[in-house]
Amino acid sequence: MKKGKTFIVSGPSGVGKSTVLKELLEQRQDVYFSVSATTRGARDGEIDGVHYHFLDVDTFRDWIARDQFLEYAEYVGNFYGTPKRFVDEAMDQGRDVILDIEVQGAIQVTSKRPDTVRIFIAPPSWRELERRLTQRGTDSPDKVQKRLLRAKVEFQTAHTYDYFVINDTVENAVAELNAIMIAEHCKPKERMEIISGS
Amino acid sequence: MKKGKTFIVSGPSGVGKSTVLKELLEQRQDVYFSVSATTRGARDGEIDGVHYHFLDVDTFRDWIARDQFLEYAEYVGNFYGTPKRFVDEAMDQGRDVILDIEVQGAIQVTSKRPDTVRIFIAPPSWRELERRLTQRGTDSPDKVQKRLLRAKVEFQTAHTYDYFVINDTVENAVAELNAIMIAEHCKPKERMEIISGS
Numbered sequence: 157m158k159k160g161k162t163f164i165v166s167g168p169s170g171v172g173k174s175t176v177l178k179e180l181l182e183q184r185q186d187v188y189f190s191v192s193a194t195t196r197g198a199r200d201g202e203i204d205g206v207h208y209h210f211l212d213v214d215t216f217r218d219w220i221a222r223d224q225f226l227e228y229a230e231y232v233g234n235f236y237g238t239p240k241r242f243v244d245e246a247m248d249q250g251r252d253v254i255l256d257i258e259v260q261g262a263i264q265v266t267s268k269r270p271d272t273v274r275i276f277i278a279p280p281s282w283r284e285l286e287r288r289l290t291q292r293g294t295d296s297p298d299k300v301q302k303r304l305l306r307a308k309v310e311f312q313t314a315h316t317y318d319y320f321v322i323n324d325t326v327e328n329a330v331a332e333l334n335a336i337m338i339a340e341h342c343k344p345k346e347r348m349e350i351i352s353g354s
Numbered sequence: 355m356k357k358g359k360t361f362i363v364s365g366p367s368g369v370g371k372s373t374v375l376k377e378l379l380e381q382r383q384d385v386y387f388s389v390s391a392t393t394r395g396a397r398d399g400e401i402d403g404v405h406y407h408f409l410d411v412d413t414f415r416d417w418i419a420r421d422q423f424l425e426y427a428e429y430v431g432n433f434y435g436t437p438k439r440f441v442d443e444a445m446d447q448g449r450d451v452i453l454d455i456e457v458q459g460a461i462q463v464t465s466k467r468p469d470t471v472r473i474f475i476a477p478p479s480w481r482e483l484e485r486r487l488t489q490r491g492t493d494s495p496d497k498v499q500k501r502l503l504r505a506k507v508e509f510q511t512a513h514t515y516d517y518f519v520i521n522d523t524v525e526n527a528v529a530e531l532n533a534i535m536i537a538e539h540c541k542p543k544e545r546m547e548i549i550s551g552s
Contacts, residue, residue, distance in 0.1 A: 278549050320545035335536035342530055347518035351476050
């Protein structure tokens with residue numbers, strides 16, 4: 157039986173990653189989108205197991221001790237992490253998995269799972285990213301420049317990623333993501349096993 | 355500007371490679387399907403530059419001497435080869451190129467052009483390949499067994515290929531080929547240049 161693969165999707169603030177992933181997941185209902193665990197409290201409307209797996213600090217620490225995370229980090233006093241269990245269950249069912257995590261988390265995951273495929277969503281140009289950040293109107297011009305600089309640093313850090321998807325239009329970006337997921341299942345290792353055993 | 359990439363497509367006799375490529379080329383009119391050069395005479399209905407580039411032996415030898423082939427071979431007294439020129443012209447125009455060549459020719463091409471992507475079209479199972487070879491009715495049972503053995507040897511030789519497309523249905527195989535061609539353009543080298551320069 158076909159086994160699922162795990163795909164890390166990273167990308168700078170403002171690049172439109174969430175919109176692209178939302179559209180991809182609508183087209184590919186077979187894909188499991190990994191839900192993070194966190195120790196922060198649930199906000200209004202957030203559902204346990206859907207938006208996050210809400211854990212108390214002791215449980216989170218216990219999971220860390222038992223190597224139950226593909227990656228985790230502490231951020232403003234709370235823990236966030238990717239539980240192994242749900243990822244592994246989905247893959248065993250033959251489902252591909254998407255992890256929406258940033259570059260530092262990706263390094264942790266690939267050190268544990270070198271066969272994870274890493275995809276970076278990039279803007280068509282830096283000027284266009286600046287335009288998008290400005291247009292969404294949530295940040296001051298100064299904050300926009302900081303985000304832009306951070307995006308450029310992330311991009312340089314991401315040079316070891318396997319693929320770069322350019323989000324010029326959502327349609328193109330989704331098509332490229334989809335193509336990468338299909339193509340990755342055509343790699344020799346997986347296919348040689350299927351064919352040799354036939 | 356986006357530069358084209360070259361894709362080698364190989365596969366054993368009876369796997370349905372021609373049907374798959376015909377369908378792909380109908381969907382992707384931007385793709386250049388490489389036309390081989392040969393010293394054998396044109397058969398009825400064969401058009402120079404469409405079915406083959408028909409060359410006399412002196413010209414073919416001259417092209418070999420001037421390193422004008424990506425690969426060539428002699429087969430039952432005639433030369434066959436892939437001229438560099440048309441491949442390079444298409445790539446410079448941003449068109450992807452498909453070379454329909456067998457495993458030995460692929461070795462020659464990739465030694466000259468290591469960035470060529472190699473795709474092997476495989477049957478869903480050996481039993482299915484045997485069924486297809488038998489069903490087309492052109493070969494004796496003995497010949498079918500010989501082709502099957504040859505296919506298995508080719509498959510083993512092809513373990514260094516980049517991708518294996520399984521031709522279970524033409525539709526699936528074309529979708530996988532298409533996905534591979536799209537995904538290959540998302541590789542870091544090409545994309546980093548585009549984005550860094552923006």
